[in-house]
Amino acid sequence: MTTGAITQIPFVDLAAQHAPIAAELEAIFRASITKTDFILGKAVSQFEEAFATYCDAPYAVGIDNGTAALEMLLRAYDIGPGDEVITVANTFIATVLAISSVGATPVLVDIDPVSYNMDPTKLEAAITERTRGIVAVHLYGQPADMDPILAIGRKHKLLVMEDAAQAHGAYYKGKRCGALGDGAAFSFYPAKNLGACGDGGAVVVKDAAIAERIKMLRNYGQREKYHHVT
Numbered sequence: 001m002t003t004g005a006i007t008q009i010p011f012v013d014l015a016a017q018h019a020p021i022a023a024e025l026e027a028i029f030r031a032s033i034t035k036t037d038f039i040l041g042k043a044v045s046q047f048e049e050a051f052a053t054y055c056d057a058p059y060a061v062g063i064d065n066g067t068a069a070l071e072m073l074l075r076a077y078d079i080g081p082g083d084e085v086i087t088v089a090n091t092f093i094a095t096v097l098a099i100s101s102v103g104a105t106p107v108l109v110d111i112d113p114v115s116y117n118m119d120p121t122k123l124e125a126a127i128t129e130r131t132r133g134i135v136a137v138h139l140y141g142q143p144a145d146m147d148p149i150l151a152i153g154r155k156h157k158l159l160v161m162e163d164a165a166q167a168h169g170a171y172y173k174g175k176r177c178g179a180l181g182d183g184a185a186f187s188f189y190p191a192k193n194l195g196a197c198g199d200g201g202a203v204v205v206k207d208a209a210i211a212e213r214i215k216m217l218r219n220y221g222q223r224e225k226y227h228h229v230t
Contacts (some may be wrong), residue, residue, distance in 0.1 A: 008089065009225060010038065012191045014190055014191070016094070016198070018180050025197060034179055040062075040219065044062045047060075047062055047202075048060045050084070051186075052104045054176075055177075055178040055184075056175070056176045056179045057178060057179040057184075057204045058205075058211075059207075059210075059211035060202050060203070061100035061205075061211055061215055062202050062218075063200075063201040063202060064199065064200065064218075065188075065200065065201045066094060066165045066185055066186060066187025066188070066189060066201040067086070067098055067187075067201070068201055069108060069185035070094070070098035070161075070185035071098040071101050071102060072203055073183045073203050073205070074099065074102045074133070075203075075217055076203075076213045077132075077180060077182070077183075080102050080104060081103035081104070082103075082104075083103075083130060083132070084104060084105045084106075084107050084128060084130045084132065085104050085105070085106060085107065085132060085135055086123065086127070087099065087106055087107075087108065087109075087136075087137065087163070087171055088108060088110075088118050088136070090111045090116055090139065091137040091139065094107075094165070095137055095163050098185075102177070107126050107128075109122045112145070112185075114140075115139075116139055116150045117136070117137060117139055117144040117145065118136050118137065118145070118149065120145055120146075120149050121191055123149065123152050127152075127156055127158070132149075132158065133159035133161060134153055134154075134158055134159070134160050134161065134162045135162070136162055136163070138164050138166060138167035138170060138177050139166060139167055141167055142157075143167060143170050143171070144162075146162075146172050146174075147173070150180065150181060159181075159182045160180075160181035161181055162179050162180060162183070162184035163185055164184045164185060164186050164189035164204075165185065165189075165192065166187075167191065168186060168193045169194070169210075182189045182205070183206075183210065184200075184203070184204045185201065185203055186201060186202045187200075187201050188201060188202070189218070191221035216229060
């Protein structure tokens with residue numbers, strides 16, 4: 001009996017991932033350096049349009065990371081101190097931190113033992129008079145069971161938002177994740193399903209007014225240059 005050498009296979013190999021498109025990436029980097037449009041340039045607006053189309057949604061707003069994307073979504077809907085937002089514990093801590101960052105209280109419900117996503121049968125018992133919204137997490141690219149979650153949200157007049165940080169390209173009953181509820185937060189952290197060369201995030205929404213408000217929130221309340229709303 002012979003024993004071969006053990007091959008270490010990295011869980012994430014960003015160098016190998018980028019190698020086939022290295023020349024294309026370098027050309028884009030050089031062009032950006034030449035144009036110096038580093039902040040909210042043409043590339044961002046092009047991305048926003050393309051990503052909204054990809055998600056089958058009217059609007060996408062680029063944000064610097066997934067945590068900030070969820071926080072901006074909550075702020076755009078005026079969720080804050082005194083409010084409760086229901087989510088799950090079986091998620092990356094950023095989901096809960098975003099809720100806490102706007103001053104709201106995270107309320108955690110249990111997960112379904114098969115999907116590891118939110119158990120809709122446990123959801124209604126967690127709703128109180130202070131509940132403003134639900135953040136359903138699509139974990140490991142597997143969508144949460146959104147139909148009953150959305151139905152409960154409508155019944156109690158709650159916002160239903162998606163933490164889609166791990167669900168780029170995922171479908172739920174023929175519909176893209178990110179376009180199922182009142183808004184969704186995506187992450188482009190390098191190790192995500194769709195990772196950036198650096199960090200990034202996006203909010204996907206259906207409401208034009210909410211999209212516009214998120215654009216202002218990401219840029220110090222600025223609607224036009226040097227005009228800020230506080």
